[in-house]
Amino acid sequence: MADLIVRVQDLTKKFENTVAVDNISLEIGSGEIVGLLGPNGAGKTTLIHMLLGILLPSQGSIQIFGLDLASHREEILAHANFSSAYVMMPMSLSPWQNLNVFAKLYNIPHSGEKIEWALKKMEIWDLKDRATRGLSSGQISRLNLAKAILNDPELLLLDEPTASMDPDIADKTRRILKEIQKEHRMTILYTSHNMAEVETMAERVFFLNKGKIVAEGSPKELQNKFNQGTLEEVFLKIART
Amino acid sequence: MTSLANHQPLTTNHCLIRIWAVLLRHLYLYPKSASRIMEIFYWPVLDLLVWGFLTLYIVQHPNGISRFSGYLLGAMIFWDMLFRSQQAISISFLEEVWSRNLLNLFTSPLKPIEFLLATMTLSFVKLLTAGAVTVFLAWAFFSFNLFKMGTYLFPFVLNLVAMGWAVGIVTTAIILRYGERAEVMAWGLALLIQPFAAVFYPVSVLPWFLKPVALALPATYIFEGMREVLMAGNLNPKQIWIPTLLNGFYLFMAFLFFKMMFQSARIHGRLTKLGE
DSSP, rough: OOOOOEEEEEEEEETTTEEEEEEEEEETTTTEEEEOOTTTTSSSHHHHHTTTTTTSSEEEEEEEEETTTOOOOOHHHHTEEEEETTOOOOOOOHHHHHHHHHHTTTTTTTHHHHHHHHHHHOGGGGGGOOOOOGGGGHHHHHHHHHHHTTTOOOOEEEEEETTTTHHHHHHHHHHHHHHHHHHHHHHEEOOOSSSHHHHHOOSEEEETTTEEEEEEEOOHHHHHHHHHHHHHHHHHHHHOO | OOSSTSSOHHHHHHHHHHHHHHHHHTTTTTTTHHHHHHHHHHHHHHHHHHHHHHHHHHHHHHHHHHHHHEEEEEHHHHHHHHHHHHHHHHHHHHHHHHOOHHHHHHHTOOOHHHHHHHHHHHHHHHHHHHHHHHHHHHHHHOOOHHHHGGGHHHHHHHHHHHHHHHHHHHHHHHHHGGGGGGGGGHHHHHHGGGGGGGSSSSSGGGOOGGGHHHHOOHHHHHHHHHHHHHHSSSOOOOHHHHHHHHHHHHHHHHHHHHHHHHHHHHTTTTTHHOOO
């Protein structure tokens, strides 16, 4: 494996009587695109939130860029970014104003050029001065993604990034993400319920069920291992066992 | 096509059932929400205390009405400074919750203390802007000149703002702990202080058991000090240094409390629930 970007060891998260993530260990190398799959409540979002440091593990450790997340949270987050279909931005600000705030938070030099680049990449440059509340849900998702690529993150965590996009825009967005990933050798970890999307995007997949990693491999390897024709069938088999 | 011809006409009974349905939708909230139950009593009790003590003061000092009118506007302007500086902090946080932007902020390199310092700065800027307008209007319409307080005005305002900050930070921490159920705190916590902070009447009006509460509040010294300056033209220095020390202590404790609640929110996943 290339240089390690993420190293998770024996990670557990308990909420009172529920074990959301159960003793997970995984490693992600530089420049990999890794999919995190599993049914609702499998622990995918909990894991992503722990990798972002907004949720503290009950046990175990997380190292990102070779640094311990518990003690280097801000340094790590300066080189990472996040987008979720379930997180929004202030609706009364324009996309440009929203990104300008985040450009300052991430201390991005030449922020004006970078904002223009991100908005053009996500094909919403023409909406830059409109109030965010006037954007469609798909356009807001692309604005979130523009925020997520603004600091050229070495690690990008995406929680169902294309959930509210129509198939055409979702396809375009996937292509854009792949393009940026190649240009910047970005490491991407993302969750999705769209199996076709995961097959297109991810080189490696972790299947989570009831907080545990139950399978790992490339989409092809997993299809062979579970003797199924598609990743969706693998998903159904795992989810129903 | 289905016809509505055979359907029973809508009666008053249907109307009552629909009214009951909407009423029920609200009643369902109360058994599970201490804050909603508290809110029913909170505002009337606070209003009663403030106006009750004020009435008591007027009754005890019938000749003091003219003096009272001299500082009432000053008390209102000062109280608004404290109240607004608290609100600006809590509302700034709530705006991030309402716009579901909290996760975006706290997954960036932003530190919680930096977030608080930004909201404190915003509160000060808003306060200066609003303060300039109210001070001008008080002078233009009511011939009340706040600058009569001279150089004392500066430490008075700073202490009120500092206390507003401390209450605002505590309020925000409580919202972090109890979520949107505690939103009422953003509007109500500072007002809880009002009856005891000698805003419109002196501490001497309060019953003996409430005096220690009043003396533990930095704002009490400022409002007492304001009356002293407006009436006598000078001020005992302790009216400045005691609230300054108290504010330093309360601000430190408020930061500590916020830090604890932020950490607790990260442990229990409340930050992600608030932000989504």
